[in-house]
Amino acid sequence: MSKTNKKGKKVSRRKFLVRGGLGTLGVLAVGTYLFRNPIRRNILAYANSMDMAYMGSGMEPMIWFEVTSDNQIILHSPKVEMGQGTFTGLAQMAADELDVSMNQIQIVHAQTDTGNIDTFSTGGSTSVAGLWQPLRELAATMREMIKVEGAKKLGVSVNEISSENAQLTAAGNSITYADAVKDVTEWEVPNTPPLRDLKEYKFIGKPIARIDLEAKVFGDPIFGLDAEMPDMLYGAVVRPDKIGATFVSSDTSAAESMPGVVQIIQEEDFVGVVARSYSEAENAKQAIKVDWSVERDWSSEEIQAILQVGEGNASLIQKEGSDIDDSSEVIEMEFSSPIGAHAQIEPNGVLAYVNGDKATIHISTQVVNLTRKEVAKRLGFDEVQVNIVPTYLGGGFGRRLHTPHAVQAAVMSRIVGKPVKYCFSRKEEFQHDMFRPPTHHVLKANLDESGMIKAIRHDFSSGDVAIDSPLLPGFVHSILGADVGAIRGGFCQYSAIPNIRTVSWHVELPFATSWWRSLGLLANTFAWESFMDELAVKSGKDPVSFRLAHIQDDEAGTRLKxxxxxAAVKANYTDEIVDGRAMGFAASTDAGTPCAQVAEVSLKNGKIKVHKVTCAMDPGVAVNPDQVKAQCEGSIIMGISASLFEKMEIRNSELSPTIYGPYQMALMKHAPKEIDVVLLQGIDKPGPVGEPPLGPIGAAIANAVYRLTGERLTAMPLQA
Structure with a gap:
């Protein structure tokens, strides 16, 4: 087998990614201290609308691609596959520029030992969009590198060679890619060739079947919980039931003599058990008596009381024209959303082996590079001594952006000298999640004589999303003044309104909240689009034409319109109730991707039933249209679940429910019978698709219920 990850003498001749995003952030960060609020608002607006550029560290083709002896191409992906179909989209992009067929390309997760490391994360709907340019450039350059080697073996000029299906042809002679690169130890890296036009691609833009489908259907051991090593032991960590609890002391005597226990491990920040089986580790954990200190008992009502607009720190993030005119009629509404869990199917788990001065970590993580940094720091290793082996994720949604369990497993492994596998129980997942923060919103508006919006204001309060997250340095919040995750969807997208104010209020909560799929988009859009619907009613206009009238004809506005x-045309939108069903309309723009939805809803015995959702979205180039539509369908169903059912409660400082069932989620019977997706292409590159469709669904459902009952639902989960 000939591997193409051996470095040649000209490897660094061409850089394949201009890291303009990082440079811009650095310049703007300095500028913020000089000019404060105006630049803050500009940065926050940019952060709210941008699709993040790829920020990987390895940009040489040889560490991305491997040519096998049977003429297959293996792509080592720095982005992880967590069910969103990223691997299939990346394979399409690479295959088109490499001149190979889809059955000649495989994708695996890049281990950090390969050097192909994503310095950011897999999240924010950035995988395909962020790799659109660099991956095609890398693949095109690799193709030309293979041609150079093939030309040498065929004894012809590179210009004479054509490539197709992993084969080179010139002057009637052919050679496979595998034979062309055999025994190559030093590569010639040419300048990146021009990329092909969109219409020349065979696979991009086509509904290619998912390349990871067979492994998942047949239950291959591809997930974090499937990881195994010889002589593997099992770990468990004692965790408190109450929020805000701090460790005082522990009595491990009963656990030490229990069957299967190898060692009880007491560190400054955790108490763990290592045993010969999962059940023995869990049983011993239950026998450890821990004294926890809890300052006070919290309840949901107390959290709601402190999470109010007007409490905490305010940041003006959007300012156009003047503020609300209190001397004229003010239309005002309040909205709220609860604490939400990630509730992903696969609990967090890790298998760690620290063997001398080398650590190997098999883990379901969205932050490969960050996990490596944290493990290396705790062990006192250089980062190159830690190899992170990413696995497929059984759901991510932001939950796997936090991986302190990797550190704990590594510590336990080093102490016992064997591999240690450790995973959360379902109760631990629910109680120690990094939750979707609760929110509170106050919206106000003035209408003019014609019913148009003269001024509008959105104040919203939220717990942390990006603040106190391992993903962002602590100084970012002090620079920007607002949480860049909580503000997603909080801006007014109706650019023709002359006077706009948007204010973000930050409140510190006594429990951890963080990234959840779409960040602040779902809650913010629920408030915005419910309020827009109310204003349309007040003005006597239908909700579609009312929205269109408040959008400018710039690029973003044209795509939103x-x-x-x-969506309105495809759904045949009407304000009328037909056969007991009503339609609700809502739209949002997230990370530059506009999306509009129509929900067709009825009420039965006081319960909301969503029959059909029509979704129109402009993701730019849909690398795999079926995959993009599937993302829309998944986001819509997840949004229905969050909008109608999901809610965590706090009683006596304990978060509950702690198991599926009591934690209500949408079931098969709650899914719409039909989800109709229309894709538009307003730009010639892919945009984010995984999160934008989550924005409108809550408001679309609530607006449909209003047409059925005349009641404006203002709190999630929605109850008629």
């Missing part, structure tokens, strides 16, 4: 019109 297009999805609004497409």
């Amino acid at each position: 297009a999805v609004i019109q497409a």
Whole structure:
């Protein structure tokens, strides 16, 4: 087998990614201290609308691609596959520039030992969009590198060679890619060739079947919980039931003599058990008596009381024209959303082996590089001594952006000298999640004589999303003044309104909240689009034309208008109630991707039933249209679940429920019978698709219920 990850003497001749995003952030961060609020608002607006550029560290083709002896191409992906179909999209992009067929390309997760490391994360709907340019450039360059070697073996000029299906042809002679690169130890890296036009691609833009489907259907051991090593032991960590609890002391005597226990481990920040089986580790954990200190008992009502607009720190993040005119009629509404869990199917788990001065970590993680840094720091290793082996994720949604369990497993492994596998119980997942923060919103508006919006204001309060997250340095919040995750969807997208104010209020909560799929988008759009619907009613206009009238004809506005019109036409939108069903309309723009939805809803015995959702979205280039539509369908169903059912409660400082069932989620019977997705292409590159469709669904459902009952639902989960 000939591997193409051996470095040649000209490897660094061409850089394949201009890291403009990082440079810009650095310049703006300095500028913020000089000019404060105006630049803050500009940065926050940019952060709210941008699709993040790829920020990987390895940009040489040889560490991305491997040519096997049977003429297959293996792509080592720095982005992880967590069910969103990223691997299939990346394979399409690479295959088109490499001139190989889809069955000649495989994708595996890049271990950090390969050097192909994503310095950011897999999240924010950035995988395909962020790799669109660099991956095609890398693949095109690798193709030309293979041609150079093939030309040498065929004894022809590179210009004479054509490539197709992993084969080179010139002057009637052919050679496979595998034979062309055999025994190559030093590569010639040419300048990146021009990329092909979109219409020349065979696979991009086509509904290619998912390349990871067979492994998942047949239950291959591809997930973090499947990881195994010889002589593996099992770990468990004692965790408190109450929020805000701090460790005082522990009595491990009863656990030490229990069957299967290898060692009880007491560190400054955790108490763990290592045993010969999972059940023995869990049983011993239960026998450890821990004294916890809890300052006070919290309840949901107390959390709601402190999470109010007007409490905490305010940041003006959007300012156009003047503020609300209190001397004229003010229309005002309040909205709220609860604490939400990630509730992903696969609990967090890790298998760690620290063998001398080398640590190997098999883990389901969205933050490969960050996990490596944290493990290395705790062990006192250089980062190159830690190899992170990413696995497929059984759901991510932001939950796997936090991986302190990797550190704990590594510590336990080093102490016992064997591999240690450790995973959360379902109760631990629910009680120690990094939750979707609760929110509170106050919206106000003035209408003019014609019913148009003269001024509008959105104040919203939220717990942390990006603040106190391992993903962002602590100084970012002090620079920007607002949480860049909580503000997603909080801006007013109706650019023709002359006077706009948007204010973000930050409140510190006594429990951990953080990244949840779409960040602040779902809650913020629920408030914005419910309020827009109310204003449309007050003005006597239908909700579609009312929205269109408040959007400018710039690029962003034109794309937003297009999805609004497409959704309305496709759904045959009407304000009328037909056969006991009503339609609700909502739209949002997230990370530059506009999306509009129509929900067709009825009420039965006081319960909300969603029959059909029509979704129009402009993701730019849909690398795999079926995959993009599947993302829309998944986001919509997840949004229905969050909007109608999901809610965590706090009683006596304990978070509950702690198991599926009591934690209500949408079931098969709650899914719409039909989800109709229309894709538009307003730009010639892919945009984010995994999170934007979550934005409108809550408001669309609530607006449909209003047409059925005349009641405006203002709190999630929605109850008629």
